Amino acid sequence: MSEVALSLSGLTVSFASERGRVRAVDDVGFDLVRGETLGLVGESGCGKSVTSLSLLRLLDPDVARIERGEARLGDVELLSMGERELSRIRGARVAMIFQEPMTSLNPVYTVGAQIDEAIRLHRRVSRRQARARTIELLSRVKIPAPEARADAYPHELSGGMRQRVMIAMALACDPEVLIADEPTTALDVTIQAEILELLGELQRAMGMAILLVTHDLGVVAEVASRVVVMYAGRVVERGPVDALFAQPLHPYTAGLFRSIPPVGASRDGGARRKLPTIEGVVPSLRELPRGCRFEPRCPARQARCAAEEPSLEARGDRDVRCHFPLA
Amino acid sequence: MTPLLEASRVSVHFPVGGGWLSRGRRVVRAVDDVSLSVARGETLALVGESGCGKSTLGRALLRLVEPTSGEVRFDGADISRLDGAALRQLRRRMQIVFQDPYSSLDPRMTVRDIVGEGLVIHGLARGAALDAQVAPLLERVGLPRDAMGRRPHAFSGGQRQRIGIARALALSPELIVCDEPTSALDVSVQAQVLNLLVELQRELGLAYLFISHDLKVVEHLAHRVAVMYLGRIVERASAEALFARRRHPYSDALLSAVPVPDPRAKRRRLTVAGEPPSPLSPPSGCAFHPRCPRAQPGRCDVEVPALSDEEHAVACFFPA
Structure with a gap:
């Protein structure tokens, strides 16, 4: 069942x-x-x-x-x-991700800091533990060099990478x-x-x-x-x-x-x-x-x-x- | 027969301003050495x-942005150096329909003024004569008669796109550049607009340069297709030939990534590794080589493949 x-x-x-x-x-x-x-x-x-x-x-x-x-x-x-x-x-x-990751991420914080925050909002963990989890999440969503990318700001990432960050945050x-x-x-x-x-x-x-x-x-x-x-x-x-x-x-x-x-299957002898x-x-x-x-x-x-x-x-x-x- | 539009070796480079120290040093090669042609009555996607x-290429061909180099011929005449009255005359013959039916229509203007603006600018009609010309255009694109005096906000996305099409048709152009005209629309509305474009082409003998990322739409509409990657054409063929067989690995990856609305369809997905490179720092050699499953070191990362001189043209050292 x-x-x-x-x-x-x-x-x-x-x-x-x-x-x-x-x-x-x-x-x-x-x-x-x-x-x-x-x-x-x-x-x-x-x-x-x-x-x-x-x-x-x-x-x-x-x-x-x-x-x-x-x-x-x-x-x-x-x-x-x-x-x-x-x-x-x-x-x-229950977590949520949206269409436009740029508007869902805060442009003035690094993506790592934002994921850390999402973790610490719900879990009693130290900053260090939160960051370790953030790195783990970033590698889980297949962001290359997660340690370095955690320190990137949203505008430094491509649309696809930003959506991966959103997914990492949602999975926190x-x-x-x-x-x-x-x-x-x-x-x-x-x-x-x-x-x-x-x-x-x-x-x-x-x-x-x-x-x-x-x-x-x-x-x-x-x-x-x-x-x-x-x-x-x-x-x-x-x-x-x-x-x-x-x-x-x-x-x-x-x-x-x-x-x-x-x-x-949309053409018959060239005619649309x-x-x-x-x-x-x-x-x-x-x-x-x-x-x-x-x-x-x-x-x-x-x-x-x-x-x-x-x-x-x-x-x-x-x-x-x-x-x-x-x- | 001369093609209606013929571009040879067109490039558009934008300078990228860093600080004053670096000014003019770096350029983005948005369009790099592109040649293509569009025949009368034909759709090139x-x-x-x-x-x-x-x-950018679509705009460069209309001279809405200036090409850095290369030549564009319209109906046999070089348009690269036209200006003033001559350029305005040319603009009557080539029009554009934009992607976003919201930002491309001035919200303060009535539909009459939007559709009739070109006629007024070219001194072709005003007053009652203008109404007499605008009314059949609105009817032709399937807008209600009372649309004339209303403003864009009163219309849905699909209807706004019809207004944009009526505006493009007003000066009886021979070529319309359609820049993603249906990508902001729902599928049922998209189908209506695509049908309209096909009908208009048939009736008026229009040529379209149809810019799109949607391969399903392109397959439906295009006679010929050119696939671009990082500023260059990597493959060019008739729609039949291209959809039957992709010769460039990028075209193949692009097509296989399109989700098919059939759950039973067996996927042959070719995910390409990584993301498109930045046009600011394009890879050496073939721009696709870092993501290409067929790339050969020593060749693809060194030399830029030229577009072959074939009916089904491809820019690849190891094409299928």
Whole structure:
């Protein structure tokens, strides 16, 4: 039996806007299993980053409010616990890395000093012990000459090296869960490949669960074992990567796959074939359709879809939010 | 037939100012001795990773940055020495679409003024005549009629990129340099914009110099591809030939690093060791040799391989 590291259910997050509150995330849930990578995918504005930030309550409380939901990490619940308790979990049991390592690192401290601090925040160790651990972490993320690099400032490192530093810092306290929000989006593909490989190796060695938030279905196919697809604040489909990629059940998921330029199959005698697209645009959170949120753009819509929003229903080992799933 | 655009041995070197003592001593060779051509109605893709010089090259060909040396010919005429009115006339025929649809549109201008700016500058239309020219352009790129009087903030990323395309089309250019036009967009929106670019090319006979790091997009769109590494073209071929077989080890590594959205795909990943070198201190010999699995000491670290004079050209001493 696989052991659930983090279980999220019913997460609903609203934001203040000029015309009242809008729901950016609506009843989102998933289980993150120990040792596995779960891909959380969707396009801009679908709520995937809001979901991941909510887990550690990193949203600006002046505008964002977690209306409902539970996030169980073993014996504790993250969404309702006190700020002081939560600060003992953040960075220790649940760590996070972001898209742009330059903005997550402090430019005026050496990277070594920042990792030392992350360690000493959660562990009672001497400076010397912390530095030894920092060097060990830097070599673990395969930074060459870690002793020397610990004294480097962030701007002296390349984007790929900075992301390695962020990963080292995230791993400082052996977290159970690592949330990686678009960790390779700002990197070149050859560097991305190395970082993904590194995350996989570290996961196998340390057994942590990874929540990988990304817009890149290629990245998900390579590293995730299960995937959650979001659209306009809702989970529309959820299941094992192999089955979901082989046969998407939700018309949105299917449309998303089709709009990726296919590898090695896009030309007929030199003429460029038209890429299938999803017509229209994502609805505004202020004016969500009454029924299924994808209905106005759905090529398979029927009368019922505009009237009644489907619920997330199980189909074998998968879940889909559609009245007329594709299989 | 003369190619529409022909660059021969173009270099762009930037001086790097350290202190006053070192001024002028060091240069970054952002683009080094690059030759290429683009035919009418054709898409040439320039592919490579950050810092390889692809955007600088694109700008140098439009003379948005000045080439340090080399010659650029547009429709047979040397444009390297044009200035004033002659350069402005030329600019009507070659336009650019930028990557970031947010920073490349002036937020204070209406869509009418953004798209029509070129027409006004060239004295081709104003007032009601301007509206009459801008309206069909907006319609052609798939923007709603009422877009005319609105400002960029009212539009999504994909729509803004359509505004950028309409602006580029306004002067009926023959060549458009597309600098990563879809890399800031979601895939479903990207597909819409790519389809638009293909349609426009077919209808108007446009040539594109398509600058991109996304090999999936390039394979879909390009007729020919040039792969750049640290300021130089390392491989150049028809898209069919290149995607069927990479001759340069860097092209091969680049392609194999692209994640494929198919979990069953068996990976043949060639991770290349290390990171791209700094253009400030490029390696001796072939710039790729420190990361290359095929590098031979005594040759690759000493001599710079020239781009071969073949249909499927490669700059490598030991090509596949």
